[in-house]
Every structure is written in structure tokens, then in C-alpha cells.
Amino acid sequence: MALIDLSRKEVHCKIVYYGPGRGGKTTNLLYIYNAMNNGVRGKMLTIETKGDRTLFFDLLPLNLGKVNGFDVRIQLYTVPGQTIYEATRKLVLKGVDGVVFVADSLRVRREKNIESFNDLKKNLTEYGLSIEEIPLVLQYNKRDLANSAIPTLSVDELESDLNNELKAITFEATATKGIGVFETLKEISKNTIRYVVKKHLLADI
Amino acid sequence: MNDLVLTAPVLEEARQQIENALIKAGVHTVLLIDDAGNVVANCGQDARRFDTTALAALAAANFGATSEIARLIGEDDFSLLFHKGKKDSIHFARVGPRLILVTIFGDEVALGLVRLRVSQLTKAIEKIFGLDS
Numbered sequence: 020m021a022l023i024d025l026s027r028k029e030v031h032c033k034i035v036y037y038g039p040g041r042g043g044k045t046t047n048l049l050y051i052y053n054a055m056n057n058g059v060r061g062k063m064l065t066i067e068t069k070g071d072r073t074l075f076f077d078l079l080p081l082n083l084g085k086v087n088g089f090d091v092r093i094q095l096y097t098v099p100g101q102t103i104y105e106a107t108r109k110l111v112l113k114g115v116d117g118v119v120f121v122a123d124s125l126r127v128r129r130e131k132n133i134e135s136f137n138d139l140k141k142n143l144t145e146y147g148l149s150i151e152e153i154p155l156v157l158q159y160n161k162r163d164l165a166n167s168a169i170p171t172l173s174v175d176e177l178e179s180d181l182n183n184e185l186k187a188i189t190f191e192a193t194a195t196k197g198i199g200v201f202e203t204l205k206e207i208s209k210n211t212i213r214y215v216v217k218k219h220l221l222a223d224i
Numbered sequence: 225m226n227d228l229v230l231t232a233p234v235l236e237e238a239r240q241q242i243e244n245a246l247i248k249a250g251v252h253t254v255l256l257i258d259d260a261g262n263v264v265a266n267c268g269q270d271a272r273r274f275d276t277t278a279l280a281a282l283a284a285a286n287f288g289a290t291s292e293i294a295r296l297i298g299e300d301d302f303s304l305l306f307h308k309g310k311k312d313s314i315h316f317a318r319v320g321p322r323l324i325l326v327t328i329f330g331d332e333v334a335l336g337l338v339r340l341r342v343s344q345l346t347k348a349i350e351k352i353f354g355l356d357s
Contacts, residue, residue, distance in 0.1 A: 022262040026232035031262045064278045075285060078261075080277045094261070094281070110288040114260020219227065 020114035021215040029090045032211050033114055037139050038121035039131035040072065040100030043160040043194040047121065048079045048095055050200045055081070073099045076111045083208060091212055095204075100135060109142045117154040117211030118143075119203055121194075122177055124161040126170040129180065136181050154210035155187045158203045163193040228258055228322065235265055237352050242267045245345040246327060249337060252312075253328040256319070256349070259284050264323065283326050287316055304342075306335065315339070319346045320355030 022031040036044040045065070052063045061080030065073075076096050083091040098108040120139060122132045140150050157177075165171045172180075174191065182189060188206055192199025242254045242265070253268040261281035287305060294302045305316040315327040315338050325346060327338055350356040 020258070020260050021227045022258060022260075022264065023227060023229045024235070024264075025230060026235050033260055033262075061277055062275055064275075064281065066282075076281075078278065078281045094277070096281075106292050107289075110285060110292070113284075113288065114258065114262075215227065219229065 021116050023089075023215075023219060027090075028088055029092060030086075030212070030215060032091070032093045032116040032215055034093055034095050034117040034119065034207055034211055035112055035115045036095065036097045036119045036121055037108075037112075037135065038100055038160075039123055039128055039135040040102075042100055042121045042123040042128070042132075042135075043192075044097040044100065044121045045073050045077050046194040047119075047158070047160075047192075047200050047203070048077050048097055050194060050197045051081075051095070051204060052079055054197065054201070058082070072101065073097055074104070075099065075107055083212075086212060086216065089216075093208055093211070100131075102131075102134065102138075105138065108138070109145065112139075112142050112146065115143075115146075115148070115153070116215055117156075117207050118150075119156050119158055119207050120181070121158045121160050121192075122181060124159055124164060124171045124177065126172050129172060129176075132177070133180055150185065154207060154214045155185070156203055156207045156210070157182055157187050157189040158192045158194075158199060159189060160192045160194050160199075162191045162198070163196065228262075228264070230264065234352055238349055239265055239267055241345060241348045241352065242325075245341045245348070246338070249341055250333045251327055251329040251338065255280060255283070255326040255328075257284055257324050257326060258322055259288065259324060261285065268328075279326070283316060284324060287318070287324050304339070315342065317342045317346055320350045320353065322355065323349065323353065325349070 038044055059082050064078040066075040079095040081093050096111050098111045159177050190199045190203045246254050247268050256265040257263055257280040261284035263276050263280045290305050291301050307314045312330055317325045319325050
């Protein structure tokens with residue numbers, strides 16, 4: 020649910036990074052925060068966490084410049100990935116305009132990826148949104164581990180688990196090193212803005 | 225869920241109402257936000273003192289969390305929420321299904337007055353945004 024302020028010519032969109040716990044959602048946001056300069060990024064907000072888990076959400080506001088005379092501001096949110104925080108996840112998803120699903124390449128996390136993806140579908144449906152309609156980008160994170168001794172899922176396996184029917188755009192990433200992070204952000208921002216703008220006929224883009 | 229489109233006359237009217245009902249009563253900051261955490265309007269001298277983006281996101285989340293608590297104990301919703309600080313206090317009230325009015329005021333303003341004015345104001349804002357039907 021974007022906010023379009025015609026008096027100040029601003030569009031506010033909400034993009035949520037979804038996915039299983041410890042998959043690298045917050046790492047994505049932190050990398051973006053550290054790589055961007057102050058003119059573009061706002062303050063990153065992290066709600067007190069226990070260890071390295073996100074308990075409620077992280078928020079990073081970004082100013083993406085102008086599209087057809089409208090200032091575009093996006094807010095990146097993460098959700099807590101752990102299964103038990105279902106209510107919180109649903110809350111953060113409220114009013115979402117675009118979703119990045121961060122999947123974990125570790126083989127032991129296979130079930131968690133699928134569970135989280137189904138949870139995303141369910142929560143979107145409860146807000147009257149469908150996963151086919153909403154802008155969605157899949158990010159297969161921790162690809163650097165594919166070359167290590169740790170058992171990982173191949174991209175084909177991740178595709179067949181998560182993207183068999185949807186055929187959403189995917190990126191391979193190593194969020195700790197920033198690989199694939201900006202590619203993901205660029206794609207989801209572009210799609211989200213296009214989705215919102217088209218819906219309101221603010222411009223033909 | 226539809227997007228919220230704001231036009232200048234609607235915003236100006238809402239700001240005017242907030243100004244008359246709360247700022248003139250001594251409240252120092254009022255934010256009108258949506259339940260996704262976007263700032264719709266901010267009023268008062270101190271709005272620039274705060275990180276309003278973070279405040280709106282947290283206020284929406286806080287309100288959402290409280291609504292969940294309400295449901296857990298069998299209530300539909302808590303229509304208002306209030307936190308008391310040493311100097312400043314904060315009052316949240318739902319406006320229609322989508323908006324939340326956040327009022328920040330010092331100890332020189334009585335909570336009763338804020339509650340009364342907010343309850344009158346929410347009706348007026350619902351009307352301005354066409355949420356009263």
C-alpha cells in the first residue's frame with residue numbers, strides 16, 4: 020500500500036525482505052546502509068535484538084531520486100525469520116508494495132525455505148494480495164558456501180523448491196560480501212515503482 | 225488494500241483541523257500516519273526534532289502489536305494507546321481503518337483534554353479522508 024502525496028509530489032513504497040531465520044535479510048540491509056551515502060539513506064532502525072536475530076523488524080529508508088517529477092522514497096523492512104514470530108511477520112507485511120525473498124543456500128535450511136515461502140504466500144493472501152501479482156524478487160543467498168565443504172543446495176534445487184511456477188527474477192548472492200545485494204535492490208525497486216506508478220497512472224514508464 | 229493518495233486540499237484541511245484541535249491546546253507534536261508506517265502529515269514545532277520516519281514505523285508496529293494483544297484477550301481492538309514519560313507523553317488513536325493519530329505532549333497538557341480533543345478530531349479526519357462511510 021503505497022502512499023502518494025500529490026501536494027509534495029512524493030511516492031512512498033514499502034519493500035519487505037522476507038525469508039527464513041538467519042538467511043541474511045538484515046545483512047542485506049546493513050550492506051546497503053554501509054554502501055550508500057548520507058544523502059540517499061536515512062537512519063537505519065534496528066529494534067533491540069537478542070543475539071543476531073531480528074525480533075521485530077529492521078527499517079532502512081532510502082531516497083531514490085525522481086521519477087517523472089515525483090520524489091521516490093522507499094522503506095526497506097526485514098521480518099523476523101524464525102517460525103515462532105508469525106504474528107510479527109504478518110504485522111510488518113502490512114501495506115507491502117514489493118517483496119524480496121531471501122532463501123538460504125544451506126542444505127539443512129531447505130525445509131525452512133519452503134516453510135517460509137508458504138508462510139509468505141499465506142500472509143499476503145490474508146492482506147488480499149497474491150504472490151503472482153506483487154513485485155517479487157528471489158535472492159539465493161550464501162552462494163559462497165557452494166565452494167566449501169558445507170552441504171549446500173544447488174541453484175536448480177532452489178529453483179524447483181521455490182520458483183517452479185512463479186518464474187520470478189532471481190539473483191545469486193553473498194550478502195556478507197555484498198555480492199548480488201544491489202542487483203536485488205535495483206530490480207525490486209524498479210519493479211515496485213513501476214507497479215505503483217502504473218496502478219495510479221502517474222506516468223507511462 | 226488500496227494505496228493512499230493524498231491531495232493538497234485534503235492534507236491542508238487535515239492539518240488545519242489538527243492545528244485547531246491539538247496544537248492550539250498546547251500539544252507540541254502531532255503525526256498522522258498510516259498503518260504501514262508512512263507519515264501522512266506532521267504538525268507542530270517539534271516535528272523536525274524527531275526522526276519521524278522511524279517514529280511512524282515504530283508507532284504503526286506498536287499499534288499493530290497492541291491490536292494483536294487485544295485479539296488474544298478477546299477484544300476487537302484497543303482504540304487508544306497511551307505511554308506516559310517523565311516529561312513527555314505519547315497518545316495513539318485509530319482514525320478509521322487505516323490511519324493512526326500520534327499525539328506527543330508535555331506534562332502541562334492534561335491527558336483528559338487530549339483524549340477529548342482526539343476523539344472529536346478523529347471523527348473530523350475520518351470525514352476529510354472519506355473514511356466515515
